Amino acid sequence: MSAYLLDWLNLLVRFIHVITAIAWIGASFYFVWLDNSLAEPPQEKKDKGIKGDLWAIHGGGFYEVAKYQLAPPEMPKHLHWFKWEAYSTWLSGFLLLSLMYFFGATTYLIDPSKVAFTPKVGVAVALAAIFGSWLIYDALCRTNFARTQGKAFAALLIVLIGLLSFTLNHIFSGRAAYLLVGVSIGTCMVFNVWRVIMPAQTKLVEAVRFNKTPNPAYAQAAKLRSLHNNYGTLPIVFLMLSNHYPMTYGNAHAWLVLVILVLLGMWVRHFFNLRHHGKIHPPILISGFIAFFALAFILKPPMPEAPKPVKRVPRISTPVTEGLSQNTTPTSSVAPTVTNAVQAPSGDINMQAQSIIKERCAVCHSKTPTDPTFTTAPMGVMLDNEAQMKQWAARIRANAVDSHTMPFMNKTGMTDAEREQLRTWLDSSTNKQ
Secondary structure, eight states, X not given: OOHHHHHHHHHHHHHHHHHHHHHHHHHHHHHHHHHHHOBOOOHHHHTTTEEEEEEEEETTEEEEEEEESSOOSSOOSOOOOOOHHHHHHHHHHHHHHIIIIITTIIIIIBOTTTOOOOHHHHHXXXXXXXXXXXXHHHHHHTSHHHHHOHHHHHHHHHHHHXXXXXXXXXXXXXXXXXXXXXXXXXXXXXXXXXXXXXXXXXXXXXXXXXXXXXXXXXHHHHHHHHHHHHHHHHHHHHHHHGGGOHHHHSSTTHHHHHHHHHHHHHHHHHHHHHHHTTOOOHHHHHHHHXXXXXXXXXXXXXXXXXXXXXXXXXXXXXXXXXXXXXXXXXXXXXXXXXXXXXXXXXXXXXXXXXHHHHHHTTXXXXXXXXXXXXXXXXXXXXXXXXXXXXXXXXXXXXXXXXXXXXXXXXXXXXXXHHHHHHHHHHHHHHHHO
C-alpha cells in the first residue's frame, strides 16, 4: 500500500476513533455526574424502590431521572444499553495502532538503540504488554483487597502503571511506549465494560425478567470497574494525544513523566468527582495546574550557547613562497565555506541526499534542533545520520518530495532541484532493497 493511500486510511480510522472516544468518554462523564448528583427522592418514590432522582433542563425541555436501588419491579419495554461506544473506540484504536505501529514497526515501534527487536518479535512483545496488563489487573480486581482497600488498591495500580511505563520506555521508542501504556489502560477499561459491567447488567435484567431478587454483588462489581474507568478517562485522553508532544516522551526520564501526567489527570478528575457530590475543593485543581507547569519548567531544555565568532586572517594579495618548496601549497586559517546541499559531490547520490536533509530538514528534526521554534524533534522524527534518514524515508518522500508540505512552510528554502535529488535517492534506495 502506498504511503498516500495509507495516510487516507489513517485519517479515516483516526476520525472514527476520535468520534467514538468522544461518545464513550462523554457517556462516562455524564453517568458519573448523574450518579453523584442524585438527590434523596420523596417517600412515594422510595416506596417504589427508587434510590435517588434528579430534575434537569436541556434543549428546551424538563427531564426527570430516577435510579433504582437495584432494579424496577418489572422490565421496561425499551431499555437502552451503553456499550458500543466503548467497543467501537477500542476496535478503531487497535486498528489505528496496527496500521502505524505494527505494520510500521521498524519506523515507529522499534528503537534499535534500546532493543533491536525484529518486527515480529517487537509486535509480539507489544501485544503481550497490552493483554497481559488486562489479565493482571482483572485478577487483582477480583481479590478482597480491591473491594475493601480502595485507596491502597489505587496506589498499587499506579505503581503497576509506573512499572509498565518504565519497561516499555526502555525497550521501545518513547513515542510507542507512551501509546502502548495508553492502549493497555484503554484495553482494561474496555474489557471492564465487556467482561464485567455488561455481564453484571445482564444478570440484573434477567433477575427482573424472571421475578428474582437481583444479586447486589453484580452491581457492586460493575460499580467498582466503572469507578476505575472514570479515573482513567483523563489519562487516556492525554496518552492518545502524546505522540504530538515529543517534549514528554523525548527525554531520559520519559517513563516518570508519563506516570506524573497520569497522576495529574486522575487528580483533576477527582476534583470533578467531588464537585458532583457538592464538595468543592479548589486546592485540588490549583495544585494540579501548579504541578503541571512545574513539570514543564523542569523539563525545559537548556538554552543553546551562542556560536563563538570565527577569527579570520586577512587575505594576502602577494603569494608567500619563502621557506616553501615548489610542491607545497600554503595553508590558510580561514574557516572553510559550507558547501551548499545542491553542490554535494555529483557522483554520490547518497551523499547528496544526506547533505540536503542535514541542511534543510535536520535543523528541526534532530536530537538537538537549531531552529528556535523547536526544543525537541517534531513528532520524534530525527534525521541526524544515514540510518535515521533511511528509517524515515517514506515520510521524507510523502512530505518533502511528493506533497512539499515539509520543510514546514519551506522555512529552510528547499528548492525543487533538491526535492528531485531526494526523489532520485529514494528511488535508488528502493531499487536496491
